[in-house]
Amino acid sequence: xxxxxxxxxxxxxxxxxxxxxxxxxxxxxxxxxxxxxxxxxxxxxxxxxxxxxxxxxxxxxxxxxxxxxxxxxxxxxxxxxxxxxxxxxxxxxxxxxxxxxxxxxxxxxxxxxxxxxxxxxxxxxxxxxxxxxxxxxxxxxxxxxxxxxxxxxxxxxxxxxxxxxxxxxxxxxxxxxxxxxxxxxxxxxxxxxxxxxxxxxxxxxxxxxxxxxx
Amino acid sequence: xxxxxxxxxxxxxxxxxxxxxxxxxxxxxxxxxxxxxxxxxxxxxxxxxxxxxxxxxxxxxxxxxxxxxxxxxxxxxxxxxxxxxxxxxxxxxxxxxxxxxxxxxxxxxxxxxxxxxxxxxxxxxxxxxxxxxxxxxxxxxxxxxxxxxxxxxxxxxxxxxxxxxxxxxxxxxxxxxxxxxxxxxxxxxxxxxxxxxxxxxxxxxxxxxxxxxx
Numbered sequence: 115x116x117x118x119x120x121x122x123x124x125x126x127x128x129x130x131x132x133x134x135x136x137x138x139x140x141x142x143x144x145x146x147x148x149x150x151x152x153x154x155x156x157x158x159x160x161x162x163x164x165x166x167x168x169x170x171x172x173x174x175x176x177x178x179x180x181x182x183x184x185x186x187x188x189x190x191x192x193x194x195x196x197x198x199x200x201x202x203x204x205x206x207x208x209x210x211x212x213x214x215x216x217x218x219x220x221x222x223x224x225x226x227x228x229x230x231x232x233x234x235x236x237x238x239x240x241x242x243x244x245x246x247x248x249x250x251x252x253x254x255x256x257x258x259x260x261x262x263x264x265x266x267x268x269x270x271x272x273x274x275x276x277x278x279x280x281x282x283x284x285x286x287x288x289x290x291x292x293x294x295x296x297x298x299x300x301x302x303x304x305x306x307x308x309x310x311x312x313x314x315x316x317x318x319x320x321x322x323x324x325x326x327x328x
Numbered sequence: 329x330x331x332x333x334x335x336x337x338x339x340x341x342x343x344x345x346x347x348x349x350x351x352x353x354x355x356x357x358x359x360x361x362x363x364x365x366x367x368x369x370x371x372x373x374x375x376x377x378x379x380x381x382x383x384x385x386x387x388x389x390x391x392x393x394x395x396x397x398x399x400x401x402x403x404x405x406x407x408x409x410x411x412x413x414x415x416x417x418x419x420x421x422x423x424x425x426x427x428x429x430x431x432x433x434x435x436x437x438x439x440x441x442x443x444x445x446x447x448x449x450x451x452x453x454x455x456x457x458x459x460x461x462x463x464x465x466x467x468x469x470x471x472x473x474x475x476x477x478x479x480x481x482x483x484x485x486x487x488x489x490x491x492x493x494x495x496x497x498x499x500x501x502x503x504x505x506x507x508x509x510x511x512x513x514x515x516x517x518x519x520x521x522x523x524x525x526x527x528x529x530x531x532x533x534x535x536x537x538x539x540x541x542x
Contacts, residue, residue, distance in 0.1 A: 119535075124528045124531060124532065125524070125528060127527070127528070127531055128521070128523070128524035128525075128527035128528055128531075129507075129524065131527065132505065132524070154507075190531060190534070191527045191530055191531045191534070192527075192530035192531060192533060192534035193527070193530065197526075197530055197533075205424070206420070206423055206424030206425075206427055207421070207424040209420055209424070210419070210420030210421040210423070210424050211420075211522070213420055221530070222526060260530075260533060261526070261529060261530075261533075284533045284536075285529045285532070285533055287525060287526060287529060291346065293343075293368075302529060302532050302533065302536070304525050304528060304529050306520060306522060306525055307342070308425075308520060309342070309436075310339070310342035310343065310346070311342075311501060311518050311520055312411075312436060312475070312501065313341070313342035313345065313405045313406075313407070314338050314339060314341070314342060314518060315475060315499045315501060315516060315518050316405055316406035316407065316411055316435070316474075316475075317338060317341055317342075317404060317405045317406060318338065318499070318516050319406060319411075319474060319475075319498045319499055319516065320404070320405070320406030321333075322498075322516070
């Protein structure tokens with residue numbers, strides 16, 4: 115039913131969803147592809163093309179029914195169920211993510227936080243007791259964990275990712291500034307490279323200063 | 329000299345740089361567009377096209393000189409100088425970023441951390457004393473801050489971004505799950521939407537489960 119979906123579409127779906135959620139909560143009943151595109155910096159034709167991948171949702175000339183489209187995206191994005199997560203690495207970013215409560219904490223639940231540091235193991239973070247990394251794989255398997263969030267130092271990131279991949283986890287969200295080796299039939303991997311985004315900013319700031327000093 | 333550079337190229341430049349840094353540190357002297365492409369999941373022609381935007385760097389048949397290309401990218405990405413940053417919002421993600429020490433802390437320096445909570449103002453985070461948000465704009469202007477990292481709750485993100493934009497800051501790195509309103513002649517804005525990346529993962533996990541339950 116669902117056609118092959120590009121990485122770009124995968125990245126746009128959450129943006130559509132967040133926007134439709136706001137519109138729905140504001141009581142907007144219908145939105146045209148042109149309006150929705152304008153809100154997201156996309157063309158109307160791009161929006162229609164994206165939704166056509168999932169079967170359309172609109173009637174020519176009537177716009178999209180906001181609530182129905184929001185519900186459909188919730189289904190497509192898998193937000194109608196809870197996803198069980200663990201955070202691996204109880205440094206600052208790990209601790210921050212362990213307390214992540216967006217979407218009312220309904221869709222994403224952090225079930226455990228792991229570290230290797232004996233001084234950190236056993237301490238409390240947002241109501242969770244930090245567990246030893248030795249227990250990680252068995253915990254993931256016994257508790258049907260869906261997503262492992264990796265926030266360990268870059269030097270050990272691939273080693274830890276391999277260990278995680280030996281479990282039954284479905285996906286890894288990687289925050290280490292390293293490209294993880296993908297494994298055949300291994301977990302789906304997405305990375306957030308904070309330092310890359312900073313470098314993209316300093317590139318733009320440098321380029322801007324060449325032409326137009328502020 | 330530099331041609332118009334697309335958003336996609338802007339995002340690839342840091343990835344090239346990180347990879348060349350590793351190659352250089354490993355003592356590799358030369359790399360072909362094909363090898364570099366393979367390491368990054370790009371075609372050789374894509375790599376050549378990207379570097380041609382900045383004047384080439386390679387000789388047909390000889391590959392790219394790794395050290396020279398690394399140096400050139402360091403220049404292009406603005407990493408030969410230090411960038412002064414402030415973090416706005418001393419929650420967990422803000423505190424994590426205040427301690428960010430990648431690249432030896434040479435290129436990116438957090439100079440101050442701001443919050444509105446009287447219980448947090450005055451406390452120490454990674455050697456910085458949390459300052460009152462009331463002092464933010466004057467601190468940015470007096471200390472020639474380049475980048476403001478925004479880690480406030482989504483409800484106030486645009487309000488705080490407007491305040492930041494009234495300063496002389498060059499760029500905002502936004503972590504709030506909101507699209508910030510761009511301002512004409514305002515700071516350059518890049519966003520990291522952690523929740524969007526999570527939704528992109530759950531989309532892929534859901535789609536995978538339809539065809540191939542694990």
